[in-house]
Amino acid sequence: QSFIPLYCAFLRLQLLPRARCLFDEPIQVKVAGLKSYQVVTMKARSTDERWVLFNSSAVYRADESGEIDLNRDPSLSGSYVGVEPMGLLWSLSPETLHKHFTKTKALIPHVVKISVHEEGEEGQMLAEVTNERFLIADGVSRVPVSEGNINGVLFTPPEGPFPAVLDLCTVMSETRACLLANKGFMVLTVAVFNDKPRDIKELHLDPHQEAVDYLLKQPKVGSKGVGVLSRSKGGDVALALAVFVPGVEAIVWINGCSASSGFPLFYRKCRILSPLPFDISKAIPTESGASIIKHILENPLAEENKGSLVHVQKVKGRLLFVASGDDLNWDSKGYMDEMVERLKRYGKNNFESVYYPLAGHLLEPPYYPFCPSSLHGVVPFPILWGGEPTAHIAAEEDLLEKIQEFLKTHLSCDLAKSTSKL
Incomplete structure (x- = not known):
């Protein structure tokens, strides 16, 4: 007292x-x-x-x-x-x-x-x-999923049917998935990295394809396809998922890369994307003790790196690109602009883009404590994430609404489809 x-x-x-x-x-x-x-x-x-x-x-x-x-x-x-x-x-x-x-x-x-x-x-x-x-609203269920190569958590609101969403986290977290389930989505959250990133030599698309199939079999799912929510390293994996795996209807790409950053990507035992190399020596130290790593990745458009580039023009579903202008982790705005230009060049109009000029890399759910710097999973030192705090927080509030609107629009539920599963 x-x-x-x-x-x-x-x-x-x-x-x-x-x-x-x-x-x-x-x-x-x-x-x-x-x-x-x-x-x-x-x-x-x-x-x-x-x-x-x-x-x-x-x-x-x-x-x-x-x-x-x-x-x-x-x-x-x-x-x-x-x-x-x-x-x-x-x-x-x-x-x-x-x-x-x-x-x-x-x-x-x-x-x-x-x-x-x-x-x-x-x-x-x-x-x-x-x-x-x-985090979890009344009536929303939380069920751990360990089936085949899937290791995640499924959140289901009461009643139904619901649009299905795969939350592709860089590292395992239930926060974003649970909050989205509160809004009327069935959400399965899985991680890109289930081990320490520095211990991983290659990534595989197969577990995420299993996750898509698992969602589509759920009785309460009413959408004909799955939406994929991604940020950072999850972004290029989500794009590859949309290119190679049927059933992905909508992709939210937040401050990601247009190429397979840092790791080769495999699907069905074949290498589908080469790793986009990075050079840690290009990190810029600051007085805070954290470094800026925005430019350590090589140019994905360079001839020697084109094998790492995701062929986003082959995506059949809808795309929502979200980029922050003060992202100090990598050049997400540059990657977004290049992908938009490429899609237009191929006559595609299945995309929309959102740009937050003063926001940083870590766009979190609203009111999450703003993080200017922290340790990084791939490089062995703390880094700056960027963002002017008040503008960054405003972007987070705005983005939550945009994500919900985008997914509800492009994952409309078919009641008859859901009923036929019961």
Whole structure:
């Protein structure tokens, strides 16, 4: 219990509409009972799944009535400035450098302690509340899948039929898949890398083809094909899946590559794509201790690298390309532009593109703690991911809506198809 001074005996710190909500739902933080124009420090803290502590803080001034509303009032200084209703959450930063907030398990809520303190870094706590942010909505089922070469988790909303989506994560995570299932999709999440990337010599498309087939056999799936959601290394694998495997109807490609980056790709025991080489010596060190690796990959259009290029012009399904202008991991905007130009050259119009000029590489679900730098799975040092924080967070909110709209449009459900499976 936090001690409340006498002059704050009626102080109230509220989270509206409620303190328990879904992970991607906004909350309204309000304080009442302060002195007129009193300056206080708002703080948030949370521990991730690896027990890394994250903190944020912002200075606010109450109005004449002694009230603060984060939906209305600007932060004067701290982890962010200006009117940022969810700033305390997205600006959560690790106590040690180069840590990415780890949230991969759907059944464990994201717990954030939000508090109001007297002015100053060491100001006494006046009140505290707990915000529990749940990944899985009521009625959504979570079933681990270990069948054949598939190693993943299936999320199914109640009732049905549903569009089917394969969430192709770079490394295993349930977060994005579960949040999408809350919106009315059946989602199977699998990883590109089930082992440490530096220990892997080649990648195979076959397990992902099995995952597509598995989804299409599910009784509650009503779409005739599967959508594939991908980011980063998952992007080029998703494109290859759409080229080589029947049943892929829609692909969301987020800040990926147009070639098989770093690894050869095999399908049915044949090598279908050569690896696009990279040169770690081209990494640019910065004062933060993290490096920029945007230009370590070789040019996929160079003659010697064309065997690594995904023939995106052969994709029959719909494509949604998403690129960030401040992606410091690799040149996702350049890869997107080249693929769009190639598709147009082949007379294709089965694509749309979204560009966020100030966003960075790690486009996460809304209100996920912004990560400027962290360790990388392939290179042996921390890297910068890029992104101007407020623009990056706005892009994440916008992208969630665009992904849902795109998948619902191009994975329309056929009730008769679903009924025939029962």
